[in-house]
Amino acid sequence: MIEGRTVSATCVIGLQWGDEAKGKIVDLLTERHDIVVRYQGGANAGHTVVRDGQTFKLSLVPSGIFRPEVQCVIAGGVVMNPASLLGEIDGLAGRGVRIEKNLMLSDRAHVIFPWHFEEDRLLDQQCAGGEAIGTTMRGIGPCYRDKVGRSLAVRLGDMYRPDFRTRIELIAKAKNEILGRLGAGGEPLDPQKIFEAYHGYAERLRPYVADTTAYLLDALEAGRRVLLEGAQGALLDIDHGTFPFVTSSNSSGVGVSAGSGVPGRYITKMVGIVKAYTTRVGGGPFPTEQDNDIGEHIRRCGNEYGTVTRRPRRCGWFDAVAARYTTRLSGIDTLAVMLLDVLSELPELKICTAYELDGRRITDFPSHVDDLRRVVPIYETLPGWQQEIRGAQRLADLPANAQKYLDRISTLLARPIEVVSVGPDRRQTMFAEQAEGT
């Protein structure tokens, strides 16, 4: 409470390796909120929203954009490529989405430049143990690296300062030297061309740019309801994920405040999103991966191809060790279990409930990637339901075995399931209170 008003913010966090269908849930929850905020990551994210039979794929613009009365904010923890953001804005406006009046960009957000793409391409090959991270090649890691390094970084607000041209000249000179040493071929980067292009982007983006930290604090203190949209998933968190096979921001619940500028104590609800199974796109260990007919079946039924890169996603069983870890790490209150329909044809299902490491049974998620590579999953087998569920309207309508499967996930993660999704459409969603008739 601040001056008699209730301060309330809800956050949506993916609990696996991304693509848990956060876009769908954020779009649904937007109905109960006034402001929706993206606060970390960048155009490595691809959030899908299906509305009125139309599919929208969002990279930077918050998934609340479809409700004109809702303000959408891209906060300071995000890294943005102005050209791709403008492309996204134009694409949405071209499809009739109202955007000019309800999008706001933080002047603190860091800007991605052409050298970041080059660095992403040159450095991803040289990662741990020879395995590439398999980044989305959107310049995300290199831009965050410059943010932390400070001297070669540019924030959105810097593009409107009188020394912007000289900053670009200085940085491009340093970057040309660095890229040369990294073995980049081709022409050196031309600072004049880059300045002109970015000056043009800056002018187009000017109406959206604001101090979003001040805006959000004012809004919260005035009792407006804020929804924070996590990108990626908690297992990709730079500090707490499967390092180095992670992204470059804090994508678990611990990153919300730093990225958004919203104090942790104002966040009143954390919603954790999981798929009913597990997927991963890119490199790194994945204990429950099914590199076999089952994985292929899940990929086909779930259309598991990257929203951003179209890469086939690696598919496997639900890993309750990993999801329990990220549920606790992110301080999750309730769960949304997505894509349950994808499992409908399988005669039996497995859930990983523990790992075996060096002959010992463990239930804590290993902190070192080498240990995670060596774990052997211990599975519990549950009967499937082999029934179409995409039309289910209430949780009680689901086959008994589907309900048992959900109960098991809820028990293992020690959290209630609030939402179950059985298809991409908004109508293919069940809320726990509906099942109880409330």
Ligand code: GDP
């Ligand atoms: P995000 O990055 O977490 O927003 O997830 P993505 O959009 O990358 O991937 C989720 C995909 O699953 C999208 O294509 C959604 O349209 C789709 N989807 C969402 N919920 C369901 C569901 O319950 N069942 C099925 N079959 N697909 C779903």
Ligand code: IMO
């Ligand atoms: P959404 O928000 C799935 C993965 C990449 C790679 C690693 C590092 O749609 O869930 P990066 O380009 O961030 O340096 O890549 O992280 N990755 C994602 N995987 N969903 C995402 O976003 C992802 N964003 C990054 O595949 O393994």
Ligand code: MG
């Ligand atoms: Mg995605």
